[in-house]
Amino acid sequence: MTQQQPIGSGFGASTTANEVIHGIDLRGKVAIVTGGSSGIGLPTTRALRSAGARVIVPARNYEKAAAALQGIDGVEIEEMDLSDPTSIDAFAERFLATGQPLHILVNSAGIGDTMTLRRDARGYELCFATNHLGHFQLTMRLYPALRQAKGARVVAVSAWAHSRSPIVFEDIHFEHRDYRPGLAYGQSKTANILFAKALDERGMADGLRAFSLHPGSIVDTGLSKHLSPEILRSLGLIDENGTPIIDPARNMKTAEQGAATSVWCATSPQLDGMGGVYCQNCDIAPLVPAEVETNQMGSFARGVAQHAIDKQSAGRLWKVSEQLLGWQE
Template sequence: MTTAPRITTPFSASSTAAQVVDGIDLTGRRAIVTGGASGIGVETARALAGAGAEVTLAVRDPEAGRRTADDIIATTGNKEVHVAPLDLADRASVAAFAAAWGGPLHILVGNAGVMAAPETRTPEGWELQFATNHLGHFGLATALRPALAAAGGARVVSVSSSAHLRSPIVFEDIHYRERPYDPWTAYGQSKTANVLFAVEATGRWADDGITVNALHPGGIRTNLQRHVSMEEIERLRTANPTAVTDWKTPEQGAATSVLVATSPLLDGIGGRYFEDCEEAGPNRPGTRTGVAAYAVDPEAAARLWQISEEFLAS
C-alpha cells in the first residue's frame, strides 16, 4: 500500500460517468472495454466515446456488442466504436484478440466478469471465476503491454469489488481442488486478484509509463448477478447489513472506472484501489468498505504474478 497521500476528487458515490469525464478530451485516444455490451461496461464505453475516444467493445457476444455499439454511436455521435470477440475464459480467444490489435492502446478497462457462478471449470481445470476475472484479464493485459507502452502514459483499469473482502488468494488451493467450493469466496478471491494485479503491474511496467489501478464500482443490478437471486441478496443483507449498499444506476456504477481511466488527478498514479470516485482507505473490521491489507500486499502480488504466468504457460 502506498504511503503517498490518498487521492481525493470532487466526485462522490452519486456521480455519473458523464460527470466524471466532463471537460476531458480523449480525441486521438484508443480504448478497450471488456464486457462492454452489458451493465456498467456499456456506460463506461459510452462515457469514453462521448469524450472522443475510439472505443473497442471486447465481448463474448458480438451481436450484442454490435447493438450496443450502434446505441453508443447514436447517443454520442462518435462513429469510432468497434466490436471484437473476446472470451476471457478461453486462452486462444485472448491470444487472438491481442494478436489482432494494431497500434497504440491508451486505455484498457478490464470490466468483464462472472459473479458467484456455480462450480464450473475451464478445459484446463481452472475455477471459472478465477480464470475469467483474473487469468483472462492478466493474459490480455500482458499480451497488450507493447501496445500500452507505445501509447505513452497508458492506463489499465482493473474492475474489482468490495467482495474482495470475502477472501484473500488461497495459494495452496486456488482452484478448489481440495476445499469445498463456495461461489462467494471464489468470487472474492478473483476480485482480490484484480487488486493485486494492479499493485504488481504498476511496479513492473513503470518504465513503460503504464499505470494500473483497481476499483469497486458499487452495487449495481446488472447481468453480472445472473447467478444471484434477489432472495440471495436479501439473505446476504440480513446476515450482514453492511454487505449490500444502496444500489447505483449503471451510469453511477461506471463513474469510478471512468475516473480511474481518465482523470488528470491520477496522472502517474498506480497500484491503488478506488471506490465512490475516491481512493479507498484501509478496510476497518466489520465494514464492507476500504481495501483489505492482503489485497495490496506486495509479496502476495508478486507471488500471484508468477503463478499466473505459470498457469498461462502450462
C-alpha cells in the same frame, strides 16, 4: 509510491460517468473495454467515446454486443472470449497488427458467483480463470501497445467482495477444499487488485499506471443472475417487488454511477503520477484496519482489505499466473 488513502477528489458516491468525463478530451486516444456492452461497461464505453476516444469492445457474443451498443457511433466490436486463451491471443494479435498504441485498457468484464463449481477447459476454477487469468493474459499480450502509448492506464474492476477471501495459493482451484461461491468470487476480486498493484510497479518505467476499483453494488449488471431473489432481498439489493434499491450512500448504485469510478481511474488528471491503488466513489479508498472482521460487508464497502494490497502476495500471484498460462516453468 502512492499511499492508499483518499485525495479529496471532489466527486462522490452518486457521481456519474458523464460527470467524471466532462471536460476531458480523448481525441486521438485508443481504449479497449472488456465487458463494454453490458453492466457498468456500457456507460464506461459511452463515456470514453463521448470524449472522443476510439473505443474497441471485445465480446464473446458479437450480435448481442452490437445490439447493446447500437446508437453509440464509432464503437468497434471484436470477438473474444476471456475463458479461451486462444481467443485472447487472437484478439491481441489483431490489435497489435494495426501498429496503434493503446492508451486505456478497462478490464470490466467478469462473471459473478456461480452456485456450483465450474471449470474451464484447462480445469481451472471459472471465476478465477475468467475474472483474473483472462485479463492477465489479455493485458500482457497487449503490453507492447500499452508501452507504445507512453502514458497508458490499465483499470481492473474489482469489488468489495475481495474481503471474502485472499488468494488461497495452496488450492486456488478448489481441488482440495469445499467449493463456496462467495470465496471463489472473492478470491478472483482480490486477484484483480493484486494484479493492478503488481502491474503498476512493473509498468511504471514504461509510463503505464494501473488501478483497481469497487464500482458499488449494482444488481442490474448480469453478475447477479446466479443469485435468487431471496438472496438479493436478504442482501438488501432489491425490494419486495424485485426492484433494485438505489442508495449511493450505501454503495448501491445505478450502472452510470458504478461506471464513474472506472472512468475516473482511466482518465482523471487527478491521478497523474499515481498508481497501484484501489479506488471507490471516484477517489482512492482508505485501507481497512486489519482488526476489522472480513465478513463485515459495510466496512469493506468503504475500503480495501490488507490482504488485497500485500506486495508479497502481488508478486506471488504474478508468478503463479505466468505458470498457469504456461509462460514459466
